[in-house]
Amino acid sequence: LNNARVLKVELGARSYPIRIGKGLAANEAAFPEAQGRALRVITDSNVAPVYLAPLLAALHIGDDQVFVLPAGETQKTWDSAGQVLDWLLASRLSRDGCLIALGGGVVGDLAGFCAAIYQRGIDFIQVPTTLLAQVDSSVGGKTGVNHARGKNLIGAFHQPLSVIADTSSLSTLPRRELLAGLAEVIKYGMLADSLLFEWLEANLDRILALESNALAEIIERCCAIKARIVGLDERETGSGPRALLNLGHTFGHAIETHTGYTQWLHGEAVAAGLCLAADLSARHGWITEAVAARCITLIQRAGLPTQPPPGMTAADFRDLMGLDKKVQNGKLRLILMRGLGDAIISSDFDASLLDSVLHDAC
Ligand code: NAD
Ligand code: ZN
Numbered sequence: 001l002n003n004a005r006v007l008k009v010e011l012g013a014r015s016y017p018i019r020i021g022k023g024l025a026a027n028e029a030a031f032p033e034a035q036g037r038a039l040r041v042i043t044d045s046n047v048a049p050v051y052l053a054p055l056l057a058a059l060h061i062g063d064d065q066v067f068v069l070p071a072g073e074t075q076k077t078w079d080s081a082g083q084v085l086d087w088l089l090a091s092r093l094s095r096d097g098c099l100i101a102l103g104g105g106v107v108g109d110l111a112g113f114c115a116a117i118y119q120r121g122i123d124f125i126q127v128p129t130t131l132l133a134q135v136d137s138s139v140g141g142k143t144g145v146n147h148a149r150g151k152n153l154i155g156a157f158h159q160p161l162s163v164i165a166d167t168s169s170l171s172t173l174p175r176r177e178l179l180a181g182l183a184e185v186i187k188y189g190m191l192a193d194s195l196l197f198e199w200l201e202a203n204l205d206r207i208l209a210l211e212s213n214a215l216a217e218i219i220e221r222c223c224a225i226k227a228r229i230v231g232l233d234e235r236e237t238g239s240g241p242r243a244l245l246n247l248g249h250t251f252g253h254a255i256e257t258h259t260g261y262t263q264w265l266h267g268e269a270v271a272a273g274l275c276l277a278a279d280l281s282a283r284h285g286w287i288t289e290a291v292a293a294r295c296i297t298l299i300q301r302a303g304l305p306t307q308p309p310p311g312m313t314a315a316d317f318r319d320l321m322g323l324d325k326k327v328q329n330g331k332l333r334l335i336l337m338r339g340l341g342d343a344i345i346s347s348d349f350d351a352s353l354l355d356s357v358l359h360d361a362c
């Protein structure tokens with residue numbers, strides 16, 4: 001396989017490859033794990049018209065082996081999973097078959113979940129087509145669906161057989177979705193890799209121009225960080241290192257809940273959350289004002305929000321973060337920074353500094 005970057009996720013005795021490069025989703029050589037297996041493809045209605053035919057050609061399978069979901073987060077449900085499972089049974093896929101998830105995080109989470117429970121678990125391959133899926137959701141083995149009571153409440157850990165990230169698929173991604181994925185990329189730099197952060201400062205324009213080498217570079221570096229952290233903490237034990245991946249997310253989730261999950265994309269909410277986390281870290285003196293300013297500037301240059309949505313108040317944050325309850329019991333843990341590329345899980349932050357951050361931002 002020429003011009004692919006290959007990484008490994010090491011999980012004790014097991015490991016799986018992540019292959020990154022231009023055109024991989026249309027290249028048979030990117031799928032050695034699929035050779036000679038019964039295959040089924042799950043994708044969505046936005047991705048299918050563009051990327052399905054080349055993938056089917058590469059895998060030598062017909063379009064009768066494909067389940068196309070309507071696109072969107074609202075499809076990530078128990079009901080959709082049931083439909084996929086019904087279809088897998090009707091098509092008589094045996095236990096040694098393999099599912100292929102072609103799409104963004106919604107398809108990956110749903111198909112992965114179906115693979116986790118179909119006949120007590122079968123293999124699956126992730127072919128992520130959004131930046132968010134390529135740097136985050138396709139790696140690490142978290143699969144699942146949403147419930148009316150909340151996101152990702154039903155699911156399973158189920159690691160893929162391989163992850164194939166084709167940089168050329170990002171050319172059709174709506175701009176907002178691309179930038180939302182970029183928020184997670186900036187997050188990785190802030191939490192674990194100052195060199196990645198500096199690389200982004202120097203090369204952001206190449207990313208925004210979708211230069212494939214630049215895209216492959218960030219996907220590789222982000223996957224390397226995620227692979228390392230997942231290797232240390234496969235199942236996210238409460239205060240294990242996997243929690244560090246949630247830098248900016250406690251604030252971001254509050255914003256998503258406040259805005260009803262309809263106005264802001266996840267990555268946009270995370271972007272504003274990263275700015276709040278950097279600000280709070282600086283007010284503790286754990287990072288310099290200058291480092292916080294660099295984080296905020298990069299997020300702004302990426303066309304992402306640096307402030308909470310208009311109208312959201314400090315009280316809204318306190319409420320949605322369960323602050324009053326949790327701080328009393330000393331339980332709220334935030335991911336904060338103690339250096340560029342160096343995040344920590346902290347429950348001993350100063351609540352009055354948090355208040356001042358929220359008051360100044362809102
Ligand atoms: P998504 O799958 O909904 O994709 C976003 C939109 O882009 C959709 O409309 C999709 O049809 C479209 N699309 C996908 N690829 C495209 C392409 N190449 N060209 C044009 N359009 C394309 O959303 P997402 O942002 O990829 O993923 C979000 C989901 O990921 C959420 O459900 C979230 O919970 C989950 N997630 C999971 C993990 C994990 O560890 N499993 C981590 C982070 C997020
Ligand atoms: Zn996220």
